[in-house]
Amino acid sequence: MADTVVDPRPDRGGPAQPLVIAKSLKRHFTISKGLFGMKASAVRAVDDVSFTVEKGETLGIVGESGCGKSTTARILVGLTPIDSGDLIFDGEQLGGDLTLKDLWAGVQMVFQDSYASLNPRLTIEDTIAFGPRMRGTSTDDARALAHELLTRVGLAPERFAGRYPHELSGGQRQRVNIARSLAIRPRLVILDEAVSALDKSVEAQVLNLLTDLKAEFGLTYVFISHDLNVVRYISDRIMVMYLGEVVEIGPVEKIWQRRAHPYTAALFAAMPSMDPDDRTEVPPLAGDPPNPIDPPSGCRFHTRCAFAEPMCGTARPTAMPVAGDADHMAACHMLDPASGHSRAAARIAELAA
Amino acid sequence: MTEALVDIRNLNVRFHGARTVHAVNGLDLSLKPGEVLTILGESGSGKSVTLKALLRLLPEKRTAISGAMTVDGIDVMSLKGRALADYRGGTTSMIFQEPMLALDPVYTIGEQIAEAVCRHKGISRSAGMDVALDMLKKVRIPSPERRLKNYPHEMSGGMRQRAMIALALSCRPKLLLADEPTTALDATVQIQVLLLLRELQKEFGMGIIFVTHDIGVAVEISDRIAVMYAGTLIETGTTREIIRDARHPYTRGLLAANLHDVTPGTRLEAIPGAPPALDARPTACSFAPRCPEAGPVCSAALPPVLTPGAGRRVVCVPKADRFAGATSAAPAVNA
Numbered sequence: 001m002a003d004t005v006v007d008p009r010p011d012r013g014g015p016a017q018p019l020v021i022a023k024s025l026k027r028h029f030t031i032s033k034g035l036f037g038m039k040a041s042a043v044r045a046v047d048d049v050s051f052t053v054e055k056g057e058t059l060g061i062v063g064e065s066g067c068g069k070s071t072t073a074r075i076l077v078g079l080t081p082i083d084s085g086d087l088i089f090d091g092e093q094l095g096g097d098l099t100l101k102d103l104w105a106g107v108q109m110v111f112q113d114s115y116a117s118l119n120p121r122l123t124i125e126d127t128i129a130f131g132p133r134m135r136g137t138s139t140d141d142a143r144a145l146a147h148e149l150l151t152r153v154g155l156a157p158e159r160f161a162g163r164y165p166h167e168l169s170g171g172q173r174q175r176v177n178i179a180r181s182l183a184i185r186p187r188l189v190i191l192d193e194a195v196s197a198l199d200k201s202v203e204a205q206v207l208n209l210l211t212d213l214k215a216e217f218g219l220t221y222v223f224i225s226h227d228l229n230v231v232r233y234i235s236d237r238i239m240v241m242y243l244g245e246v247v248e249i250g251p252v253e254k255i256w257q258r259r260a261h262p263y264t265a266a267l268f269a270a271m272p273s274m275d276p277d278d279r280t281e282v283p284p285l286a287g288d289p290p291n292p293i294d295p296p297s298g299c300r301f302h303t304r305c306a307f308a309e310p311m312c313g314t315a316r317p318t319a320m321p322v323a324g325d326a327d328h329m330a331a332c333h334m335l336d337p338a339s340g341h342s343r344a345a346a347r348i349a350e351l352a353a
Numbered sequence: 354m355t356e357a358l359v360d361i362r363n364l365n366v367r368f369h370g371a372r373t374v375h376a377v378n379g380l381d382l383s384l385k386p387g388e389v390l391t392i393l394g395e396s397g398s399g400k401s402v403t404l405k406a407l408l409r410l411l412p413e414k415r416t417a418i419s420g421a422m423t424v425d426g427i428d429v430m431s432l433k434g435r436a437l438a439d440y441r442g443g444t445t446s447m448i449f450q451e452p453m454l455a456l457d458p459v460y461t462i463g464e465q466i467a468e469a470v471c472r473h474k475g476i477s478r479s480a481g482m483d484v485a486l487d488m489l490k491k492v493r494i495p496s497p498e499r500r501l502k503n504y505p506h507e508m509s510g511g512m513r514q515r516a517m518i519a520l521a522l523s524c525r526p527k528l529l530l531a532d533e534p535t536t537a538l539d540a541t542v543q544i545q546v547l548l549l550l551r552e553l554q555k556e557f558g559m560g561i562i563f564v565t566h567d568i569g570v571a572v573e574i575s576d577r578i579a580v581m582y583a584g585t586l587i588e589t590g591t592t593r594e595i596i597r598d599a600r601h602p603y604t605r606g607l608l609a610a611n612l613h614d615v616t617p618g619t620r621l622e623a624i625p626g627a628p629p630a631l632d633a634r635p636t637a638c639s640f641a642p643r644c645p646e647a648g649p650v651c652s653a654a655l656p657p658v659l660t661p662g663a664g665r666r667v668v669c670v671p672k673a674d675r676f677a678g679a680t681s682a683a684p685a686v687n688a
Contacts, residue, residue: 064539065510169627170396199395200566200610201643204623211620226540229612233621252617270540272547272569274613276592279573283545287495288509 009106009187011055013091019188019220020053020076025085027071031293043292045071047244049085053188058214058221060235060252062228062267066292067241069224073192076222078103090187105135108181112193114173118165124150124176125161131184149179152216153209171202178209182217190222195230207234228271232256240264243292243300246319250328258351260322260330263301299333309333311340323352356426358528358560359384359407364420366402366411366584375631376402378584380420386527389554389561391571391592393607394581397628400564403581404530407562408447409437425527443473446526450533452513456505462489462516463501466523473524488519491556492549511542515549522553529554531563535570547573568611572596577664580604583629583639589666600659600667602647603640638670648675 026049028042046068053059061069074080075087078100089106092098111117118127128149129142137145147157153175165173174194181189191210195203207230214221225231231238232252239249240261248261259265269284285304290296296303302312312333320335322328333339334347359382366377377399384390394400405411406418409429422429425444432440449455457465466488467481476484482501489497492515505513514534521529531550535543551574554561563574571578571592578595580588580603588601599605606624615621626643629635638644641651651670659667 064541171627199628200568200607201395201624202627204610204612204621205625208621208623227612228540229615233612233615233617235617266541270544272544272567272573274569274572274596274611276572276596280544280548283541283548285541286545288511288542289539291509 009090009102009185011090011187015055017055017091018052019055019090021086021088022052022072022076023050023086023088025049025072025075025087026083027068027075027080028083041293044244044295045292046075047295049241049244049246051239051246051249053220053222055187056218056220057236058223058234060231060238061222061224061241062226062231062238063241064226064267064289066243066289068244068292069241070192071244072241073109073190073222073224076188076190077107077109079109105184106186107188107190108184108186109190109192110174110177110181110194112196114170114177114197115165117177118173118180120165123162123164124155124168125157127165127176128180128183131180135184145183146179149182150176152182152213153179154205155179169202171198171206174198174206175209178206178213182213185217186219188220188222190224192224193226194223196225196227203230210234228268240267243290243295245300246331247301248322248328248330249319250322250325250330254322254325254328258322258328260328260335260351261301261332262305262307262334264330266304299331307334307341307343309341315339356386357383357423358386358388358425359562360421360423361403361407362421364403364406364422365418366399366406367417369415369417372632375634376584377406378634380586382579382586382589384528384560384562386560387554387558388577389551389563389575390577390579391563391565391575392579392581393565393568393571395566395628397583397631398581399584400581401532404447404532404562404564407528407530408441408445410447439473442469442521442526443524444526445528445530446521446524447530447532448514448517448521448534450536452510452517453505455517456513456520458505461502461504462508462519466516466520469520470523484523485519488523489516491522491553492516492519494519510538511546514538514542514546518546518550518553522557522559525557525559527559529559529561531561533565534563536565536567543570544573550574568596568608569613580607583635584631585635585639585668586666587640587668590662590664594662594665600661601640601669602644638668646672646675648677650675650677 025046027046028044030040030042032040063069071080075082087094089098089103094103125146128146132142132145147161150157150160155175195206198206223234235252238252238255240247242263248264259268266284273279290303298313298315299317302308317331317333319329319331322330333341334343337344361380361382364377364380368374368376392400407422427440463482463485466485467478470481470484471478486497486501489500494500494512494515535546538546565571575592577591579586582603588604599608609622624643629639637654638651638656641647656668656670
């Protein structure tokens with residue numbers, strides 16, 4: 001790799017310092033209704049979301065439409081401003097020591113739609129070289145870098161460098177997007193449903209590529225997907241979101257064994273069975289996810305939860321460690337012995353077993 | 354043997370335009386009454402084109418179709434005018450991936466269902482509205498009386514998909530064609546719609562041809578699975594046979610790529626390369642260039658149709674013959 005071409009942002013806090021600390025992130029989109037924009041209501045896309053991304057890990061984010069996973073991703077790349085909360089990137093706070101431009105030097109994103117995210121009038125070589133050139137790399141060096149990256153993502157530069165996006169297949173375009181995201185040597189890459197639009201046989205190729213690149217470039221990933229099998233394969237930890245809130249977060253295998261939040265359990269149970277002799281008989285949830293405009297009060301899942309009690313509709317649950325494990329947190333009244341939920345004691349004992 | 358509900362013999366679909374696309378090549382498929390068959394395949398495999406051909410929805414001027422298709426004794430290829438209109442929605446009906454695009458935005462759900470029923474059954478409008486209400490109850494839409502007067506945009510995605518199913522089943526078709534009807538839905542809604550379709554299939558006794566790229570969805574819904582690749586049907590069998598004992602290397606590759614039960618951190622066995630362009634009719638196995646087990650014979654001639662069991666079909670050169678000397682196209686053999 002031509003290290004001299006673009007300097008990666010140096011590591012500051014050492015390996016123990018999380019790469020990203022998100023504290024109480026809030027992002028509401030106000031929508032005006034009625035005459036003169038009166039009666040405004042808000043989409044609470046991201047509402048009091050806190051999490052960390054450790055250096056070198058892959059954090060998977062799962063949830064259904066409207067749960068705020070894409071808005072969270074856009075906040076991390078600085079594409080969407082936050083209403084309140086703190087975003088700390090390797091020890092520096094956004095808006096304080098860290099400017100948006102600094103953030104962009106360290107974080108890149110790959111989107112779901114591989115065609116819409118490429119400029120149709122630039123060759124893929126120019127697309128990849130564009131970022132480094134804007135950061136002061138000479139045209140020749142930037143082109144050399146683009147060729148190296150194309151080789152690295154499995155597209156021979158002599159065949160592909162001069163092509164336009166419409167001359168490539170979906171899998172090839174997504175490889176270009178990945179190469180482009182690496183051109184300015186980011187430390188964090190956000191993959192927002194980056195493999196969802198690909199055919200299964202091509203998806204496996206791209207997942208292998210992402211694994212290789214992560215090791216080679218020392219990257220950290222935030223991987224957003226609705227496919228739990230893919231998330232389990234690639235992630236170290238996963239974060240489950242529902243209507244703008246984090247309902248559960250923890251190491252992937254711990255969550256796979258103990259689905260502490262009823263929504264996590266339902267989401268996993270909704271995965272189609274791969275066994276023709278053991279097909280799903282009862283849908284785990286009824287109805288659609290509620291509209292994130294004016295979401296339900298209290299615990300937002302109480303309208304669809306099988307264990308909901310009146311108190312769930314009034315009090316908002318706080319994240320509690322699952323089975324005393326601070327790495328695995330879930331926000332459910334049944335995990336809080338002081339909440340007053342009638343099943344709390346039994347549920348805590350069940351999860352600790 | 355009972356009469357087949359659907360019988361497709363040697364279906365070929367070609368699109369003309371700036372370039373010719375051989376979308377479906379020599380497809381043979383049959384469906385018994387009350388059977389659920391899934392056509393599994395990736396984009397460009399010809400699965401949706403096959404469905405649209407069955408309902409004669411492909412643009413006639415730009416499409417060349419040959420072969421024979423019968424549904425419930427009706428020769429689909431020869432249908433014209435009024436007979437075609439009776440067939441569509443009456444004998445055979447279809448649901449799509451995007452209900453928002455499939456439903457008419459300027460009519461209420463009730464009006465759209467009633468219109469179809471009045472047209473096909475020749476009953477009055479008010480009787481049609483009664484059928485519409487009954488159908489909304491059958492697809493478990495909450496407060497159906499109120500939803501009858503809703504426009505499509507007033508409903509959620511899952512509800513719209515239920516409404517489209519109600520519309521498609523309102524005339525009690527013998528065959529339902531389903532083109533990825535759950536792909537655009539959230540996971541917890543997808544499973545509800547799949548289970549609903551399974552229940553309605555039992556209640557109405559119709560046959561379903563379901564198209565999807567998701568093996569998990571195929572397992573949940575189907576009795577049999579047909580796998581397509583690059584316009585050709587490469588393997589057919591019961592759901593159990595395909596999941597437990599896939600014979601075609603492509604089917605096995607697809608099953609591995611589903612990532613079900615893959616140990617995190619291990620390298621995925623990806624199928625290399627990409628599907629071929631479809632601008633010429635294949636003269637050899639289309640999968641051979643990507644196939645880890647291919648031999649010279651595979652790229653020399655069209656592969657034979659093997660029938661390892663009753664109702665089982667695998668289009669692949671038997672392992673022992675792949676490296677044989679210069680052989681011409683092998684005849685159909687029983688393996």
